[in-house]
Amino acid sequence: MPNDADMRAQLIAQLFADSAQANMATLAATDTRIVEAADLLIDCLDNGHKVLSCGNGGSAGDAQHFSSELINRFERERKALPAIALTTESSTLTAIANDYAYERLFSRQVEALGQPGDVLLAISTSGNSANVCEAIDSAHENGMNVLALTGKDGGRMAALLDEDDCELRAVANSTARIQEMHLLFIHCLCRLIEDHLLN
Numbered sequence: 216m217p218n219d220a221d222m223r224a225q226l227i228a229q230l231f232a233d234s235a236q237a238n239m240a241t242l243a244a245t246d247t248r249i250v251e252a253a254d255l256l257i258d259c260l261d262n263g264h265k266v267l268s269c270g271n272g273g274s275a276g277d278a279q280h281f282s283s284e285l286i287n288r289f290e291r292e293r294k295a296l297p298a299i300a301l302t303t304e305s306s307t308l309t310a311i312a313n314d315y316a317y318e319r320l321f322s323r324q325v326e327a328l329g330q331p332g333d334v335l336l337a338i339s340t341s342g343n344s345a346n347v348c349e350a351i352d353s354a355h356e357n358g359m360n361v362l363a364l365t366g367k368d369g370g371r372m373a374a375l376l377d378e379d380d381c382e383l384r385a386v387a388n389s390t391a392r393i394q395e396m397h398l399l400f401i402h403c404l405c406r407l408i409e410d411h412l413l414n
């Protein structure tokens with residue numbers, strides 16, 4: 216009869232195995248798209264534009280993780296790069312949610328800050344968060360391109376993208392596993408951006 220410690224150890228081993236399996240399935244499915252996504256960001260930054268990022272819950276953390284690695288640095292010493300996470304200004308966020316709607320949380324900020332040539336990094340594990348979908352529409356209206364990190368079947372976001380945009384979709388159905396893939400996408404992108412600047 217397995218005891219509680221054995222069962223928890225087994226569960227942890229299963230979670231690690233699931234994550235590793237999702238990693239490899241996602242790598243196979245994304246093919247050249249991570250390089251294309253990095254080129255979208257590199258082109259934006261090389262031309263003096265900036266990256267706005269957004270998402271809810273864990274994806275808000277991912278949006279901030281990405282912007283901090285651009286503004287500060289990732290693994291190597293290099294110039295600061297322009298990025299703004301749209302998830303951090305509590306006065307702005309509460310005012311938009313209170314006066315307009317939660318769905319407008321990011322699109323209103325994209326309207327205010329987005330310039331043609333900027334990129335929106337739009338993160339959602341389901342691809343269905345309404346405020347992230349509205350941010351994509353607003354980015355297009357402002358002449359921006361979109362890099363979408365999604366999961367599952369890509370959700371509504373996948374259908375909103377146009378041919379100049381890029382989608383990196385994690386091959387998993389669990390929100391947690393998808394978030395683990397999203398962080399790996401982000402670190403691959405940061406690495407490719409840094410290699411471009413320094414090599």
Ligand SMILES: O=C(CO)[C@@H](O)[C@H](O)[C@H](O)[C@H](O)COP(=O)(O)O
Nearest residue numbers: 271272273274339340341344390391
């Ligand atoms: O971090 C987690 C679960 O791991 C949650 O906070 C999760 O991010 C939230 O439920 C989000 O609202 C989910 O939104 P989305 O990924 O479907 O856009």
Ligand SMILES: [Zn+2]
Nearest residue numbers: 280284401402
């Ligand atoms: Zn990191």
